[in-house]
Amino acid sequence: MNIGQAAEKAGISAKSIRYYESVGLIAQATRRGNNYRDYGDQEIAELRFIHRARSLGFSVKEVGDLLALWRDRKRASQQVREVAKRHIDDIERKIAELQSMRATLNTLVAKCHGDDRPDCPILEDLASGKPHCG
Amino acid sequence: MNIGQAAEKAGISAKSIRYYESVGLIAQATRRGNNYRDYGDQEIAELRFIHRARSLGFSVKEVGDLLALWRDRKRASQQVREVAKRHIDDIERKIAELQSMRATLNTLVAKCHGDDRPDCPILEDLASGKPHCG
DNA sequence: TTGATCCTTCCCGTTCTGGGAAGGTCAAGG
DNA sequence: CCTTGACCTTCCCAGAACGGGAAGGATCAA
Numbered sequence: 001m002n003i004g005q006a007a008e009k010a011g012i013s014a015k016s017i018r019y020y021e022s023v024g025l026i027a028q029a030t031r032r033g034n035n036y037r038d039y040g041d042q043e044i045a046e047l048r049f050i051h052r053a054r055s056l057g058f059s060v061k062e063v064g065d066l067l068a069l070w071r072d073r074k075r076a077s078q079q080v081r082e083v084a085k086r087h088i089d090d091i092e093r094k095i096a097e098l099q100s101m102r103a104t105l106n107t108l109v110a111k112c113h114g115d116d117r118p119d120c121p122i123l124e125d126l127a128s129g130k131p132h133c134g
Numbered sequence: 135m136n137i138g139q140a141a142e143k144a145g146i147s148a149k150s151i152r153y154y155e156s157v158g159l160i161a162q163a164t165r166r167g168n169n170y171r172d173y174g175d176q177e178i179a180e181l182r183f184i185h186r187a188r189s190l191g192f193s194v195k196e197v198g199d200l201l202a203l204w205r206d207r208k209r210a211s212q213q214v215r216e217v218a219k220r221h222i223d224d225i226e227r228k229i230a231e232l233q234s235m236r237a238t239l240n241t242l243v244a245k246c247h248g249d250d251r252p253d254c255p256i257l258e259d260l261a262s263g264k265p266h267c268g
Numbered sequence: 269t270t271g272a273t274c275c276t277t278c279c280c281g282t283t284c285t286g287g288g289a290a291g292g293t294c295a296a297g298g
Numbered sequence: 299c300c301t302t303g304a305c306c307t308t309c310c311c312a313g314a315a316c317g318g319g320a321a322g323g324a325t326c327a328a
Contacts, residue, residue, distance in 0.1 A: 045261065048261075049260050049261050052259070052260045052261075052262070052264060053260050056235050056238060056239060056260075057232070057235045066257070066260065069254075069257065070257050070260070070261065072252075073252060074252055075252050075254070076249065076250040076251065076252065077246050077247060077248055077249060077250075077251055077252060077253060077254035077256075077257075078248045078249055078250060080246065080248075080254045080256045080257055081243055081246045081248035081254075081256065082248075084239055084242060084243050084246075084256050085243055087239065088236060088239050088240065088243065091232050091235055091236045091239070092236065094228075094232055095229055095232045095233065095236070098191070098225050098228055098229045098232070099229060101190050101191045101225055102222055102225045102226065102229070104190060105190060105218055105221065105222050105225070106222065108218060109215055109218050109219055109222065112211050112214065112215045112218075113211060114211055114212045114214075114215035114216075115210065115211060115212055116210040116211075116212060117210065117211055118206075118207060118208055118209050118210065118211060119211060120203075120209070120211035120214045120215070122211075122214045122215065122218050123200070123203065123204050123211075123214055125186070126183050126186045126187050126190075126200065126204070127179065127182075127183050127186075127204065128186070130186060
């Protein structure tokens with residue numbers, strides 16, 4: 001199967017597949033006589049795995065770890081769980097940061113009358129140079 | 135005032151100040167005889183503004199827009215408010231996406247017993263190739 | 269044959285810095 | 299006066315994860 005078909009089946013772009021190959025996330029694809037990459041069911045399954053893991057926010061590096069665990073029939077599920085839990089922690093930190101920004105911004109937007117006059121509490125706040133989080 | 139002092143006062147690195155200058159976010163700093171950049175109160179105020187805006191998640195481009203409005207004594211506060219509201223929308227989209235990821239991951243982690251046995255619902259889910267959001 | 273649609277490699281651009289090299293400056297101390 | 303250390307300058311590389319697009323080869327349908 002050509003890379004284009006594989007990409008469509010896996011839900012990622014051909015560019016990304018080549019990228020994943022180049023950084024060693026997946027093995028070098030076998031080539032056919034015309035030098036085209038060739039993908040079979042196993043490769044498609046890996047690409048789908050990657051697609052799903054990426055869509056859950058795992059970095060390419062983390063996906064590599066998960067793939068290694070997936071390939072290892074003797075892994076301990078604890079290891080997988082740890083990777084996932086660390087990722088959840090990352091996500092929660094990001095959420096908290098974004099929520100904090102949102103709260104501040106909502107407050108500022110609420111204070112700004114938003115008409116054609118120039119005075120603006122939002123700009124005043126920014127100009128005050130308050131540190132946001134430290 | 136040297137760039138190092140300015141950086142400390144504004145809460146950003148000297149590297150970043152040079153970068154902001156290079157991309158036109160701030161004007162080229164005046165130079166002293168030794169070719170060192172020189173910063174005064176006005177420049178410090180701008181740098182602080184930038185620091186604060188960046189810490190609220192505005193992109194460098196958006197900070198440029200906000201700086202332009204700040205410098206324009208005849209701006210309409212409505213414009214500032216629009217920039218801020220668009221940014222809040224961005225943030226909310228990101229929060230929603232992260233929350234969705236977190237929910238899925240929490241479900242999976244809860245299903246995984248996390249011991250030394252190899253069977254793992256997390257890997258099974260990833261391998262199933264479910265699309266996450268479309 | 270021709271055109272359209274694949275595929276290949278290659279390099280550049282994105283965003284926002286951080287790291288570090290090579291070299292100029294300056295202030296203090298021996 | 300000389301050295302040492304802490305500044306400053308420019309410049310280039312790195313990262314994360316691709317997308318765009320060029321130049322050229324392969325395949326396929328009419």
